[in-house]
Amino acid sequence: MRKFVDSHLRVSIADLDQLEKMVSKSSELGYRLIGVPLPPNLMRETIHKLQRICSDAKIDIVTRLNLVPNTPHELLLDLRRFRRMFEVVSVMCNSKSVARQAAKDRRVDLLSFSATNLRKRFFDYAEAELASKALSSLEIEIAPLLSLKGFSRIHLLSRLRKELVIAKRFGVPVVLSSGAKDPYVMRSPYDYSSLAALFDMPQESALCALSENPLSIIKRNREKLSSDYIAPGIRIIRSLRRETVASTHEKTISPSEDC
Amino acid sequence: MPRRMRRRYLHLKIVSEQLVNEKDVIDAVWSAILKLFGEYGASQANLALIECDPQKSYAVVRCLHKALEMVKASIASITEINGKPVAVHIVGVSGTLKALHKKATM
Numbered sequence: 001m002r003k004f005v006d007s008h009l010r011v012s013i014a015d016l017d018q019l020e021k022m023v024s025k026s027s028e029l030g031y032r033l034i035g036v037p038l039p040p041n042l043m044r045e046t047i048h049k050l051q052r053i054c055s056d057a058k059i060d061i062v063t064r065l066n067l068v069p070n071t072p073h074e075l076l077l078d079l080r081r082f083r084r085m086f087e088v089v090s091v092m093c094n095s096k097s098v099a100r101q102a103a104k105d106r107r108v109d110l111l112s113f114s115a116t117n118l119r120k121r122f123f124d125y126a127e128a129e130l131a132s133k134a135l136s137s138l139e140i141e142i143a144p145l146l147s148l149k150g151f152s153r154i155h156l157l158s159r160l161r162k163e164l165v166i167a168k169r170f171g172v173p174v175v176l177s178s179g180a181k182d183p184y185v186m187r188s189p190y191d192y193s194s195l196a197a198l199f200d201m202p203q204e205s206a207l208c209a210l211s212e213n214p215l216s217i218i219k220r221n222r223e224k225l226s227s228d229y230i231a232p233g234i235r236i237i238r239s240l241r242r243e244t245v246a247s248t249h250e251k252t253i254s255p256s257e258d259c
Numbered sequence: 260m261p262r263r264m265r266r267r268y269l270h271l272k273i274v275s276e277q278l279v280n281e282k283d284v285i286d287a288v289w290s291a292i293l294k295l296f297g298e299y300g301a302s303q304a305n306l307a308l309i310e311c312d313p314q315k316s317y318a319v320v321r322c323l324h325k326a327l328e329m330v331k332a333s334i335a336s337i338t339e340i341n342g343k344p345v346a347v348h349i350v351g352v353s354g355t356l357k358a359l360h361k362k363a364t365m
Binding site for chain 1: 328
């Protein structure tokens with residue numbers, strides 16, 4: 001059975017009642033993991049409170065950081081400061097230079113673009129090529145599709161259709177998220193896959209974009225953030241008096257071997 | 260001889276602060292289909308309201324099998340009825356009413 005992820009619930013941490021409502025709604029709709037954007041200077045106590053609310057609703061929480069840098073330099077500084085504090089890092093690309101820098105940086109997990117200002121959607125061939133090399137994913141939020149009306153929705157659908165073709169051509173993973181601010185905009189994963197058909201996303205790909213794709217990002221980052229992690233495929237499995245480093249296959253590496 | 264028309268029944272759960280009657284539900288679904296797929300698309304759906312219980316906040320609609328994806332997308336896009344925020348969730352889809360009720364009670 002698929003494990004569904006809503007990687008972006010736009011909920012305010014200050015409003016715990018609303019947060020509780022949305023967490024229980026997510027659980028009811030069939031999600032097993034939710035991503036909540038948190039401010040970088042959040043107290044550890046608040047995170048524990050959040051985790052308690054989520055565990056009561058039998059749902060797992062993913063700490064997420066939304067970066068909105070104005071320049072590539074600002075992005076690099078933010079990544080250096082905060083990357084190791086969050087499980088998922090998303091960058092809202094408001095300029096082309098930021099978009100390019102975010103796409104080529106391996107520390108960035110999700111590339112987000114404005115849904116209302118289509119001139120600020122910089123996901124083109126060059127962006128996709130950089131993103132495919134750096135393992136970044138394209139994030140598509142569904143909430144704007146529900147809130148926009150008329151021509152703005154038509155233009156957004158047409159733009160998303162083009163972006164999907166580009167992402168598929170360069171093998172860039174796509175992540176679908178709700179971007180919901182209140183429970184009335186939240187839908188089940190199968191409803192989202194139906195809505196994704198509006199921009200020609202096949203149902204199977206849409207379900208992958210709601211489960212496997214975000215799960216692989218979270219799994220990779222959780223592994224990286226764990227204290228046992230050394231490098232891809234290498235982690236500490238036992239610590240003796242003389243430190244032993246072994247590969248994930250539990251094969252001890254001799255000192256002569258390069259690790 | 261023409262083949263029998265294949266139909267699908269959808270069990271909908273309506274989440275709203277207000278009570279939503281039969282007319283409101285079917286009007287909301289029709290207008291969502293018209294908005295997204297136009298008159299040509301709406302004409303292919305062969306949509307009908309089969310049951311609606313405002314107290315239990317559920318409704319059953321019927322459509323043609325070929326138009327199922329279109330109807331599902333339209334229902335998921337409903338965000339308001341009578342100017343009030345609403346969410347319509349598809350609980351189950353089936354080819355017969357009997358199977359649909361079984362699915363919904365599970």
